[in-house]
Amino acid sequence: MDAEAPSTLQGLITEVLKNQYKYFLSEREMQRLILWEISANSPLMKSIHNARESNGQAMLEMTDPHFKDKKVNFRAIAALLVGGIYYTILHTQFNGGMFCDLDISTQEGQNEMLTAIEEIVGWAFKD
Structure with missing residues (x-):
């Protein structure tokens, strides 16, 4: 990726995070894996976490x-x-209800979250 094209990089990062949100929201097994990863001391979960970190590192280096x-x-x-994506989805999927007055079980609530991701990344690149 060309370092001189921040709008392209911004778009890529935004799409990756939005896709992560959509995927994590729809994949109950992935939700359970993340819960296991953060709540148990497991060599398997540590290795999965390290692999995911390694993939993320390549994107962050860009x-x-x-x-x-x-x-x-x-x-x-x-x-x-990323932590916010995981936590809000896990909280609402396993405990139900609203989170900061947003109902992410609705399309409207999901759209609000996706818009917020886009705005935050945009603010970071704008500053």
């Missing part, structure tokens, strides 16, 4: 040139977005 010498730490923003 953002490094854009954020070099800027006050935005995109890795921290990405961590909060």
